[in-house]
Amino acid sequence: MKNINDIKKIAVVGSGTMGVGIAQVFAQYNYPVILFDVNANALEKAKNILNKNLDFLVEKSKISAEEKTNIYNRVTFETQAEQVIADFIIEAIIENETAKKELFKSLANYNTPDCIFATNTSTIPITKIANGIPNPERVLGVHYFNPAHIMKLVEIIAGVQTDKNIAQICYDLMKHIGKTPIMASDAPGFIVNRVARHYYVESLKIAEENISNIETIDILMENAGFKMGPFKLMDLIGVDVNFSVTNSIYNLFYQDAKFRPSRIQQQLVDAGNHGRKTGKGFYEYK
Numbered sequence: 001m002k003n004i005n006d007i008k009k010i011a012v013v014g015s016g017t018m019g020v021g022i023a024q025v026f027a028q029y030n031y032p033v034i035l036f037d038v039n040a041n042a043l044e045k046a047k048n049i050l051n052k053n054l055d056f057l058v059e060k061s062k063i064s065a066e067e068k069t070n071i072y073n074r075v076t077f078e079t080q081a082e083q084v085i086a087d088f089i090i091e092a093i094i095e096n097e098t099a100k101k102e103l104f105k106s107l108a109n110y111n112t113p114d115c116i117f118a119t120n121t122s123t124i125p126i127t128k129i130a131n132g133i134p135n136p137e138r139v140l141g142v143h144y145f146n147p148a149h150i151m152k153l154v155e156i157i158a159g160v161q162t163d164k165n166i167a168q169i170c171y172d173l174m175k176h177i178g179k180t181p182i183m184a185s186d187a188p189g190f191i192v193n194r195v196a197r198h199y200y201v202e203s204l205k206i207a208e209e210n211i212s213n214i215e216t217i218d219i220l221m222e223n224a225g226f227k228m229g230p231f232k233l234m235d236l237i238g239v240d241v242n243f244s245v246t247n248s249i250y251n252l253f254y255q256d257a258k259f260r261p262s263r264i265q266q267q268l269v270d271a272g273n274h275g276r277k278t279g280k281g282f283y284e285y286k
């Protein structure tokens, strides 16, 4: 693969919080996109979200009704892994190293050796994911932020084995679809998640120590200039996803106390209260 002109077809694996927004932007930029999920219900949910997101753009006169139909029709919803054939595949499945490796190994059976395998992992080292995948030089991190169809920033992360030219092609691809890519090193949490950890971890400590409550902390941080308070943000991200990111960074830094996960967050995860996507997290949602 020489440059972005060789990328004609996109596949997004995992149609949850991140996958649908990632697929939407590619479709808006005229790419045919396969959105693949093992869970048919998740795909149904993704169809509704995509529809709603595009309706919103029509309402705001950003796109016409005809453009909406064209964008929507560029996305194919798929539940069979054998059908996931593309030039650029990005996975946004659960944050689990084994699951991501198994996925890429299986997709390697259906795709050419120069098909790019990008992972949206928040914290798993790219070097670890790439190890054992056929043609590991095509594996890299392309890390979006939530909501993926709105947030401009994307971290491009090359692992030890990644071909630097592939990283550059992905950087160019992100620019081409209106994103603001930056190159990051394959270090724990890359850049943004490492910095942001303290926003969540300290806020959780303050709540745990009864210094203040979650509503007050959110109000204070929003008035201090943050767009969203930490608890509202964790509910948006997914309390489970945010918790596993903290755990992962904590362990990658050899249990450095400054990244220690919180018990109140652990309890919400155990209770299945994962934030907006389950209707309940730190707050309740109708």
Ligand SMILES: NC(=O)c1ccc[n+]([C@@H]2O[C@H](COP(=O)([O-])OP(=O)(O)OC[C@H]3O[C@@H](n4cnc5c(N)ncnc54)[C@H](O)[C@@H]3O)[C@@H](O)[C@H]2O)c1
Residues within 6 Å of the ligand: 013, 014, 015, 016, 017, 018, 019, 036, 037, 038, 039, 042, 091, 092, 093, 094, 095, 096, 099, 103, 120, 121, 122, 123, 143, 144, 145, 146, 236, 237, 238, 241
């Ligand atoms: N949520 C965020 O704010 C956020 C931000 C940046 C990066 N990420 C990362 O993106 C990834 C996805 O996070 P999410 O919040 O969208 O997760 P999610 O739980 O909302 O969605 C994951 C989807 O993947 C599907 N899935 C699981 N295993 C699969 C497989 N083997 N093949 C196909 N589909 C499979 C599930 O059915 C589900 O629909 C994670 O690695 C996460 O760390 C999340």
